[in-house]
Amino acid sequence: MSLPKTLAEDVARNLVMVARLIDEDPEQAYAYARIALRLASRVAAVREAAGFAAYATQKYSEALAEFRAAKRMTGSVELWPVMADCERGLGRPERAMAMAGEPEVQKLDKAGQVEMRLVAAGARRDMGQIDAAIVTLQSSELASNAVHPWTPRLRYAYADALLAAGREDEAREWFGKALEADKDGATDASDRLAELDGVEFVDALGEDEDEDDAAPASADAADADKSDGKDEDEDGTSES
Numbered sequence: 260m261s262l263p264k265t266l267a268e269d270v271a272r273n274l275v276m277v278a279r280l281i282d283e284d285p286e287q288a289y290a291y292a293r294i295a296l297r298l299a300s301r302v303a304a305v306r307e308a309a310g311f312a313a314y315a316t317q318k319y320s321e322a323l324a325e326f327r328a329a330k331r332m333t334g335s336v337e338l339w340p341v342m343a344d345c346e347r348g349l350g351r352p353e354r355a356m357a358m359a360g361e362p363e364v365q366k367l368d369k370a371g372q373v374e375m376r377l378v379a380a381g382a383r384r385d386m387g388q389i390d391a392a393i394v395t396l397q398s399s400e401l402a403s404n405a406v407h408p409w410t411p412r413l414r415y416a417y418a419d420a421l422l423a424a425g426r427e428d429e430a431r432e433w434f435g436k437a438l439e440a441d442k443d444g445a446t447d448a449s450d451r452l453a454e455l456d457g458v459e460f461v462d463a464l465g466e467d468e469d470e471d472d473a474a475p476a477s478a479d480a481a482d483a484d485k486s487d488g489k490d491e492d493e494d495g496t497s498e499s
Contacts, residue, residue: 262299270299277308285315303332314341319348336363340374347378352385373400373409377416384420392420411441415448422455431455 262270273295280288292305292312299305310325323345326338339358346354358364359379367375376395383392396417400409418433431452438448 262302266298270295270302270305273298274304274308277312281312281315285312288312289316289318301332303329306332307338310338310341314345314348317348319345323349336366337368337371339363339367340371340378343375343378344381347382347385352382355379355382356386369400370407370409373413376400377412380416380420384423389420389424393417393424396420406440411437411445411448414440415446415451418448418451422451427455 261267273291276291277288277295280291289312292309295305296309306325306329310322310329313319313322313325323342326342326345330336330338330342339361343355343358346352346358355378359375359382364372364375376398380392380395383389383395396413400407401413401417414433414437418430418437421427421433422430434448434452434455437446438452441448
């Protein structure tokens with residue numbers, strides 16, 4: 260759908276702000292998305308952006324409605340995994356699992372299929388099926404040594420599921436593999452490894468601040484001691 264030039268520019272500015280803020284300030288991104296939605300609700304890109312903004316603020320019912328609208332407009336299935344994850348967010352993991360078995364999944368590209376696998380494994384865990392979640396994540400993509408944008412998250416999810424199942428040694432191995440692939444810091448695999456190894460991080464800056472805060476208190480105490488001594492001398496002089 261085409262928009263008049265001025266309106267299109269207004270919509271575009273709001274969508275740019277959504278993209279810019281969605282990670283650092285989801286609520287503000289959501290506000291911009293709502294403005295864009297009021298201006299151009301019949302534009303698929305606007306509905307999709309509104310969906311992601313609602314998703315980022317955990318408004319899963321709203322996000323799902325927007326994703327469904329975008330899907331109807333475009334006919335694309337690329338939003339299928341995040342739609343399934345909205346079902347999880349709404350406390351309906353069984354619906355997410357059902358979506359994982361729908362024909363739409365076969366139409367997804369490799370990244371989309373991996374994303375769907377992650378959602379399905381999460382749904383299994385939501386239902387308390389830890390072993391089934393582990394099996395769900397076991398795949399040729401997980402076994403491959405090739406690194407793709409989704410590789411760190413897939414390995415991390417597998418490690419986390421193994422840990423939940425009490426398989427600590429295997430979990431440590433896979434957190435390590437996730438860290439090897441995670442060049443952009445998409446996961447906290449390094450922190451999880453440290454926790455497993457019993458490493459505690461000390462906030463050196465926090466300690467310095469504590470020491471600085473303590474110093475004036477000590478000085479005040481010293482001044483108080485001097486003051487007390489002076490009072491005693493003065494009292495003694497007056498008595499004599």
